[in-house]
Amino acid sequence: MRIDNLQYCNWSQTVFEQMHQGGLTGVHVTVAYHETFRETVANLEQWNRWFERFPELIFPGRTAADLKTAEATGRxxxxxxxxxxxxxxxxxxLxxxxxxxxxxxxxxxxxxxxLLATGCYEEDDTGLTRMGRQVVTEMNRVGLVVDMSHSADRSTIEVADHSSRPIAITHANPGWWHAARRNKSDAVLDAVLGPKGDHGGMLGFSLYPHHLKGGTDCSRADFCEMIARTADKYGAHCLGIGSDLCQDQPDSIVEWMRVGRWTKEIDYGEGSASAPGFPPQPDWFRDNRDFPGLAEGLAAAGFDAGEVAGLMGGNWARFYETSFGPVDG
Amino acid sequence: MRIDNLQYCNWSQTVFEQMHQGGLTGVHVTVAYHETFRETVANLEQWNRWFERFPELIFPGRTAADLKTAEATGRxxxxxxxxxxxxxxxxxxLxxxxxxxxxxxxxxxxxxxxLLATGCYEEDDTGLTRMGRQVVTEMNRVGLVVDMSHSADRSTIEVADHSSRPIAITHANPGWWHAARRNKSDAVLDAVLGPKGDHGGMLGFSLYPHHLKGGTDCSRADFCEMIARTADKYGAHCLGIGSDLCQDQPDSIVEWMRVGRWTKEIDYGEGSASAPGFPPQPDWFRDNRDFPGLAEGLAAAGFDAGEVAGLMGGNWARFYETSFGPVDG
Structure with a gap:
């Protein structure tokens, strides 16, 4: 069971084949950054065409049971x-x-x-809005997981408190390891995971170079050591991978992510005027075929086989089981 | 098993309770007349709210298996x-x-x-368009039933030929009984049902007064006699009910149905300047509680118990079983 809980690749037969080669059971893919409802639906239409075209490689996941189907059918x-x-x-x-x-x-x-909360690049964080509270309650009702990866601290802590169901940070790393704007404070991790990892929430570790200590040069051993230290505090059971892999994307895409339609000026986000594009991936994590190597790195960092299995997908699978539908459904 | 395969009521707790009182297992409801995609989604949102509010009366039907659930749970x-x-x-x-x-x-x-075909009020019928052929093929693939109730003859006959799966006329009556613009010629019924009812298609008989011989004054016996004569030719197995019940709707709704946004002038459709509103229903079919009486009328017209059960819902249920998903799914 291998799950990557965040990717936004330039999807292609090659990428889907690499998922298969890397043994990926499930992948959580981004279908919208700034898109309206109708534009998001157009993206879903494109996914329907990929499902129709590559049925031997991929299929739509809706419930945790689909992970079993994926394992049984090698997709x-x-x-x-x-x-x-x-x-x-x-x-x-909606x-x-x-x-x-x-x-x-x-x-x-x-x-x-x-409309719902404050993002991590704003100067002031006013927390969950009036609409935000209503929407989190509705997301709880239907089984749509609240993801606070790109949110600011107060907003995240308030949502963790308001939400009746566990929430997730699908792709980020702890700020104590690498103090990037997108990485998370201890207070945020405590709120989402619980001070002893007992809140039911999940953290997916990111492999996006701006989130890594040393960036592109970060070593696999350093990355896995960071995961081990995080597990020392919260336990391994609430941790997984959310690689943020943006394979084969042109730099126009990272500009769309950062700028959308909200500004007429360029915003470099985690990049800079001198390095505006996607940063190169570490040489040990370039595409989905590198997941087996990541499992090796986790074992080398001291995790036992059960913990490695959990970190590589089992923990997300358990989270999916209780998160993707009504509480009583 | 009772199915009404076309209603567009002014939905309310009262109407849903009457469905229960009338023993309706399934109802096919209209969610769009002229609405765009986004407007249709807003209508589906409203249905989600009704499902949330009246879970003991109604729930979303997706497959024929949901009819069993409806029977088992009295909804x-x-x-x-x-x-x-x-x-x-x-x-x-889309x-x-x-x-x-x-x-x-x-x-x-x-x-x-x-964009797809010609409607029954146009002077010339040019048949299935280029896009129409593509869309029918796609509807066949996913399991979305082609309904030609409001289409013109040539278009209907061409679709019956082009479609790889049986199609339906969900709400209309034979033109030989009452020569309304919306009722169907023998050639159309032969194409959809098959000359001996062997094409797998379905006809739902309408109880909308403009489709009835004598209009509001049509008797139950006349209506059921017409069904018996239709069954003489095609067999009872391909026939059902599609009442076109528009209970509790204000006359502004029939104007929306006829006029939409396609004309600045009033189009009276089946009505007239002197009678522009909804016509009154026959006194023997005013709401969902009148379905048991309809079953009695069919028995009185000479149908045996098995035929009555089929006409009242079993035939639509069988059609649902093979129509609502991919052929291989």
């Missing part, structure tokens, strides 16, 4: 997520509609203030 | 349909998206020419 189940609430526009009724169309994760913010 | 399964292809706009990818959102029937036209 990869694709789970949808949005990195921004833009697909639901200003309409709480929460359930998006869930019916397969959305299983939704970030409440992408860097900026949204 | 009514609600199946969605569109009377116009407007919800798919000019985008063939066929599958709409199916994922629960759409199970879609008319290719509503009275006028559409």
């Amino acid at each position: 990869t189940a694709i789970f949808f997520g949005a990195q921004n609430p833009s697909p639901m526009e200003d309409d709480i009724g 929460v359930e509609i998006l869930h019916q169309l397969g959305l299983r994760f939704m970030q409440l913010t992408y860097n900026n203030q949204s | 009514t399964a609600i199946f969605f349909g569109a009377q116009n292809p407007s919800p798919m706009e000019d985008d063939i990818g 066929v599958e998206i709409l199916h994922q959102l629960g759409l199970r029937f879609m008319q290719l036209t509503y009275n006028n020419q559409s």
Whole structure:
């Protein structure tokens, strides 16, 4: 069972074949950064065409049971997520509609203030908004997971408190390891995972170079050592991978992620004017074929076989089981 | 097993309770007349709220198996349909998206020419368009039933030929009984049902007064006698009910149905300047509580118990079993 809980590749037969070669059971893929509802639906239409074209490699994932189907048939189940609430526009009724169309994760913010909460690039964090509280309750009802990867601290802590169900940070690393704007404070990790990892929430470790100590030059051993130290505090059971792999994407895509339609000026986000594009991946994690190596690194960092299996996918699978539908369904 | 394969009521707790009182297992409800995709989604959001509010009365129907659930739990399964292809706009990818959102029937036209085919109020019928052929093939693939109730003759006959799966006329009566524009010629019924009822297609008899001989004054015995004569030719197995019940709707709704946004002038459709509103229902079919009486009328017209059960719902149930998903699924 291998799950990568965040990717946004330039999808192709090659990428899907590499998922198969890397033994990926499930992948959570981003279907919207700044898209409206209708634009998100157009992205889902494109996914339907890929499902139709490559049925021997991928199929739509909706429930944890689809992971079993993926294992049994040697394919990869694709789970949808949005990195921004833009697909639901200003309409709480779209929460359930998006869930019916397969959305299983939704970030409440992408860097900026949204209608729901504050993003991690704003100067002031005013926490969960009035609409944000209503939407989190609705997401709890239908089984759409709240993802706070790109949100600010206060907003994240308030959501962890308000949400009746565990939430997730699908792709980030601890800030004590590498103090990037997108990495997470101890207070945020305590709120999401629980001070002893007892809140039911999940953290997916990111392999996006801006989130890594040393960036592109970060070693696999350093990365796995960081995971081991995180597990010392929270336990390994609430940790997984959310690689943030953006394989084969042109630099115009990272500009779209950062700039969307919210500014006429360039915003470099985690990059800079001198390095505006996607940073190169570490040489030990370039594509889905590198997942077996990651498992080796985790074993070398001291995790036992059960813990490695959990970190590589079992923990996300357990989270999926209780998160993707109504509580009583 | 009782199925009404077309209603567009002003939905309310009262109507849902009457479905229960009338023993309705399944109802195919219209969710769009002229609505765009986004407007149709807003209508589906409203249905989600009704499902949330009245779970003891109604739930979303997606497959024929939901009819069993409805029987087992004493509720009514609600199946969605569109009377116009407007919800798919000019985008063939929306066929599958709409199916994922629960759409199970879609008319290719509503009275006028559409992107796909010709409606029954146009002077010239040019048949299935280039896009129409592509869309019917896609509807066949995903399991979205082609409904030609409001289409013109040539278009209907061409679709019956082009479609790889049986199609339906969900709500109309034979033109030989009452020569209304919306009722169907022998040639159309032969094409959809097969000259001996052997094409797998279905006809749902309408109880909308403009489709009845004598209108509001049509007797139950006359209506059931017409069904018996239709069964003489095609057999009872391919016949059912599609009442077109528009209970509690204000007259502004029939104007929306006829006029939409396609004309600045009033079009009276089946009505007239002197009688522009909804016609009164016959006194023996005013709401869902009148279904048991209809069954009595069919028995009185000479149908045996098995035939009555089929006409009241079993025939639609069998059609649902083979129509609502991929052929191999």
